[in-house]
Amino acid sequence: MADSELVPAGELAARAGVRFPNESAAYRAARTALLAEEIELRRHIERVAEMRRALPLGGAVPDSYRFIDETGGERALGDLFGGHDTLIAYNWMFGPQRRRPCPMCTGLVAGLAAAAADLMQRVGLVVIGRSPIERQIAFKVERGWRDLRFAEALGDAFAADFHALAPDGSEWPALNVFAKREGVVYHFWGGEMNGETMDPGQDPRGAPDPMLLWTMLDLTPAGRGRDWYPKLSY
Structure with a gap:
């Protein structure tokens, strides 16, 4: 209309x-x-x-990226779609140098975990980390994330190409959507809001914000505040 x-x-x-x-x-x-x-x-x-x-389809995704899924098998990106023609992939900040994953990423992943069974009726869904898949599964079990699937990226090419890894080795969270057409995987959409797009006094954030925590705090008198961030435990 x-x-x-x-x-x-x-x-x-x-x-x-x-x-x-x-x-x-x-x-x-x-x-x-x-x-x-x-x-x-x-x-x-x-x-x-x-x-x-x-949006038109973005660039074709090289088939050279490889991942280890929760079965321990090596997979291409196209194998992570779970029988769907669309894949939502979230790269979380849990590289091998981290003892524990990023608390902010953990909060967002918790929201994905709660909706995973429903989301996967319509689309593929996977959380990708640079840490060994065994470490990711251990944290998944600790948190009780039953339905959400995880994968280990082999090498850093995927994370670097899809803006989850900075040139200096720093990790970024990255949310990307891929589409499969006639067996070919294409990039469709990726979050592009970063430090260059933020307004004064705000952290970089998406719109709508994919993290339920912030959306709910925005409903309150104090809002999300400027000096508080979530932790892995309290």
């Missing part, structure tokens, strides 16, 4: 009619104004999603 055919967000907000006990008139006026902006945000998210879905 074209934007010109949509009911104005302010009118929809006024129609909503939601009220809570003991709220003031000032609260209701501010909340209705916010609701209009939330409706506009929802519409913008959908416009962006439509643009994303309309």
Whole structure:
């Protein structure tokens, strides 16, 4: 539907009619104004999603990348699709130099683990690390991530080419989507928001933010804050 055919967000907000006990008139006026902006945000998210879905296929992915899956077998990227034509792959910061994985990555992976069984009805899903697959499986078992699949990248070429490894050896988290057409794997979409795209006072973040933790904290009076980050244990 074209934007010109949509009911104005302010009118929809006024129609909503939601009220809570003991709220003031000032609260209701501010909340209705916010609701209009939330409706506009929802519409913008959908416009962006439509643009994303309309992307042409990206570059063909070389078949030289190799991975070790949880069975211990060596696989190509195309073997990780799980019978689907689309693969969501998240490179987490758990290289061989790390004793434990990145806490931020762990939080995002926990969200993927919770949705993995549902996601894998529609698409392939895999978390890729540079650490040996045995270490990744051990952490998966520790966390109780039953349905999520992990793989070890053999060598650093995949991580470097898909922006999970910096030239100086530093690790980055990387979220990529791949598509398979007639047996050929193509890159479709990858997160490109980084330090060069961040606004003042903000960490680099995606939009929408794929990490549930931050999305939920954004609903609170203090927001996500500036000096707190998750840990592996408390």
